[in-house]
Amino acid sequence: MNWLLRLGPVVVLVALWQLATVNSASPFFPPPVDIAERAWQLWFSTPFLTENFWADVVPSMLRALAGWFAGAVVGVGIGLAAGQWSRAAGYLDPPVNFLRSLPKPAIVPVFLIVFGASDVMRVGLIAFGCVWPVLLNTMQGVRSVDPTYREAARAFHLPVRTQFLRVIVPAAMPKIVAGMRVTLSLSLILMVLSEWLLAEHGLGYFLITSQRTFLVLDMWAAVVMLGVTGYLLNVLFLAVEKRVLAWHRDN
Known part of the structure; x- marks a missing residue:
């Protein structure tokens, strides 16, 4: 029943979109039924x-x-290193704050020069954009661990390595996972951006090619495909997160 309630707003929006465009003369806003039919023809x-x-x-x-x-x-x-050891944070904070402030589109020419128009460039660009939210969330997660946990670990004379792996990392895991979830959608954005330049295949390449050749229906099909793919990846990630953090949800 819950999933029906969640799908309700989507169904309403699609129905309104269909009603608004079914009799429209504009070629730039096709009805969702036509977009779904074209997506089916293209990929399924x-x-x-x-x-x-x-x-x-x-x-x-x-x-x-x-x-x-x-x-x-x-x-x-x-x-983990920067959050656990203040000396490491002192060395890492300046370059991290500088690099994460760079607009991701401004990095594309640098990656193109260094790696060429290859998959290494595209994967590297996506990784560069995804690393910062995860890094900052991980640092914050480690630094916000309840001091009681640290004191209890020291009271039981646990080795430093055991304290770190069995106490600090699990306690920081909810924030780490949150950062990874945020970057999952960011990876799709950067993937599309990377495929707009000198690519030969991929959804980003298909999208920009359709736009440049005025294949509006194909362009909309690519947009919808990206949205559906992102939604399915998020659902899968939430299912994994539910299992990994089951102990956290039960508390």
């Missing part, structure tokens, strides 16, 4: 998905997830 009209699906959707998702994962690993690693 064969039993094992279409060639366009394997050429557009799969490479884009692999790039986005690879960049997201790489950024999360680096962000968690540096964030």
